[in-house]
Amino acid sequence: MGKFTxxxxxxxxxxxxxGNERICRQIWQSYFKDVxxxxxxxxxxxxxxxxxxTEGYNPAGLAEFLNASPIPLLVARGNCxxxxxxxxxxxxxxxxxxxxxxxxxxxxxxxxxxxxxxxYMIDISRKYGINLFITGHTHERMLERVEDVVLLNPGxxxxxxxxxxxxxxxxxxxxxxxxxILTGEILDHAxx
Numbered sequence: 001m002g003k004f005t006x007x008x009x010x011x012x013x014x015x016x017x018x019g020n021e022r023i024c025r026q027i028w029q030s031y032f033k034d035v036x037x038x039x040x041x042x043x044x045x046x047x048x049x050x051x052x053x054t055e056g057y058n059p060a061g062l063a064e065f066l067n068a069s070p071i072p073l074l075v076a077r078g079n080c081x082x083x084x085x086x087x088x089x090x091x092x093x094x095x096x097x098x099x100x101x102x103x104x105x106x107x108x109x110x111x112x113x114x115x116x117x118x119x120y121m122i123d124i125s126r127k128y129g130i131n132l133f134i135t136g137h138t139h140e141r142m143l144e145r146v147e148d149v150v151l152l153n154p155g156x157x158x159x160x161x162x163x164x165x166x167x168x169x170x171x172x173x174x175x176x177x178x179x180x181i182l183t184g185e186i187l188d189h190a191x192x
Contacts, residue, residue, distance in 0.1 A: 004104045004131070004174050004192050010034060012071075013169035015041035015110075015136025016156035018048060018080065021065055022056025023158050023166070027181055028069065031168055038071050039097070041136035041154070042078025042110035045085050051159050063088040074099070078136060079112040104131050104192075111135030111153070118151065125149040132176070132192060141167050141178050143188040150176065150192050157181050 012032040017024055017040070032038060044066070045059035066073060067090045075081075077093040086093055097108040107130045121133045126149075134152045135142075140162040141155030155167035155178065166181045171192070178188045 004101065004171060006101045009036050009101070010170065010172040011036070012038045013041070013134060013152065013154045013171060014038065014157060015154050016043045016078070016139050016159060017062065018043055018051055018054070018156070018158050019045045019059035019062055020054050020056045020158040021058040021062040024062055025065060027157055027168055031170065031179060031181065032071065035071060035170070038073045039108055039134060040073060040075045041108055041134050042076050043080040043136060044075065044078070044089065046080045046082060048080040054158055060088065066091070074108070076108040076110050078110040098128070105129055106132045106134065108134040111137035118146065121151055122146055122149060141187065143176065143178055143190055145190060150190055152176065154178060
């Protein structure tokens with residue numbers, strides 16, 4: 001299994017922001033200020049018909065903020081990301097992302113289809129030699145090792161479900177941490 005050992009590279013991982021500009025600005029200032037790359041697992045701008053509109057909801061403002069971000073952003077398209085979002089976002093909206101750092105491989109898929117099933121994530125990971133499989137969609141954080149694969153859902157910073165704690169993840173020096181964005185507390189961690 002590959003190990004994430006890219007000296008000096010810190011990655012911020014986020015999902016399910018659902019148009020909340022205010023919270024995203026806070027995350028960039030507090031948790032992503034020193035990252036070199038941000039991975040977004042989808043559902044960027046639109047709140048979705050089953051989600052409430054949150055304080056700070058401003059999809060146009062969030063699009064402008066993300067487009068102006070000096071930190072590169074890689075995005076996997078979520079089920080609430082529409083074709084029209086490509087008109088305002090300067091990012092590719094692909095159904096999945098694949099990236100490789102040395103022999104360490106990361107796959108990102110929003111998780112609203114078969115990607116929500118653990119057996120699917122494990123099968124894809126085996127087939128393509130994935131070390132870290134990132135999803136979103138459920139708004140519930142998850143960090144689990146299954147055989148040689150780490151499965152991650154960073155949760156949602158704007159509409160968290162489960163215990164209701166808003167969160168993001170950080171990957172640096174072989175350490176993956178899920179962080180409570182309100183307190184900075186590490187909610188879960190793994191060596192990868």
